[in-house]
Amino acid sequence: xQTVTQSQPxxxxxxxxxxxxxxxxxxxxxxxxxxxxKQPPSRQMILVIRQEAYKQQNATENRFSVNFQKAAKSxxxxxxxxxxxxxxxxxxxxxxxxxSGTYKYIFGTGTRLKVLA
Amino acid sequence: ETGVTQSPTHLIKTRGQQVTLRCSSxxxxxxxxxxQQALGQGPQFIFQYYRExxxxxxxxPPRFSGLQFPNYSSELNVNALELDDSALYLCASSWGLRGxxxxxxxxxxxxxxx
Numbered sequence: 001x002q003t004v005t006q007s008q009p010x011x012x013x014x015x016x017x018x019x020x021x022x023x024x025x026x027x028x029x030x031x032x033x034x035x036x037x038k039q040p041p042s043r044q045m046i047l048v049i050r051q052e053a054y055k056q057q058n059a060t061e062n063r064f065s066v067n068f069q070k071a072a073k074s075x076x077x078x079x080x081x082x083x084x085x086x087x088x089x090x091x092x093x094x095x096x097x098x099x100s101g102t103y104k105y106i107f108g109t110g111t112r113l114k115v116l117a
Numbered sequence: 118e119t120g121v122t123q124s125p126t127h128l129i130k131t132r133g134q135q136v137t138l139r140c141s142s143x144x145x146x147x148x149x150x151x152x153q154q155a156l157g158q159g160p161q162f163i164f165q166y167y168r169e170x171x172x173x174x175x176x177x178p179p180r181f182s183g184l185q186f187p188n189y190s191s192e193l194n195v196n197a198l199e200l201d202d203s204a205l206y207l208c209a210s211s212w213g214l215r216g217x218x219x220x221x222x223x224x225x226x227x228x229x230x231x
Contacts, residue, residue, distance in 0.1 A: 033217040042224070043205065043224050045160075045207065046222075047219055050217070050219065052217060091160070101173065102173025103165070103214055103218065104150060104175070105150075105152075105160070105209075107152075107160050109157075110157075
C-alpha cells in the first residue's frame, strides 16, 4: 500500500521569501504521479503542480517548483517570492499510473502555510 | 466550462439519520471520486464511479454508498450516521481512467453529526 508523509504540520514565511514544504512517500510502483494541492480557507482544492515519476526533470509552474528525488522517494515543493495569497493548507498526493484499477489520490496530512506581511 | 459543484454547502444531522450529498461533475468528465476530509487531516478516498459503475472503494463501511447518473452527476449516501462521520466531503471529477489524470475538486459539503 502507498503512503504519503508530510512531516511539517505548520510553517510560516515572510512575504517575498522562499519556503520549501517536504513530502515523502512509499510505493512499490514504478509508474506513478505526484501532486501538490493547495486548499485555501475557502476549501476548494486547487492543483499547484504535477510530476510524472518517469520524468527526471523537476516540474515548474511559475513561482512553484518541485525537487523530485525518486530514489529517496522525496517530493518537496518550493514556493519562491511568497505572496499573501499563498496562505493555505498544502497537500502532497500520490496516484498510481498503471492502466487498470482505481485512480485515486493518496494524500498526506497536509502542511499549513502562513505567509506573513 | 462549468466547474464541479456540490450541494448542500453545510448540513447538520443527528446520529442515526441518513444523508445524501450531491455532486455535479465538470463538463465532459465521466469519472467521479468522493473523499472524506476530517478536520486537520488529508482527504481519504471513499469510492470512485466511472460511467455509472463503481470503480473501486476505500476503507469505508457499506453504509457509505453512492450512485452516478447518466449525466455523470453523483450522490453520496450515508446511513446510520455516527459522530465520526462529521467531516468535509469532497467530490472530484475527471475524464476517463488513467493514472495521472487530474481530478477537479468541488468546494465540498461540511457535514456535522450531533
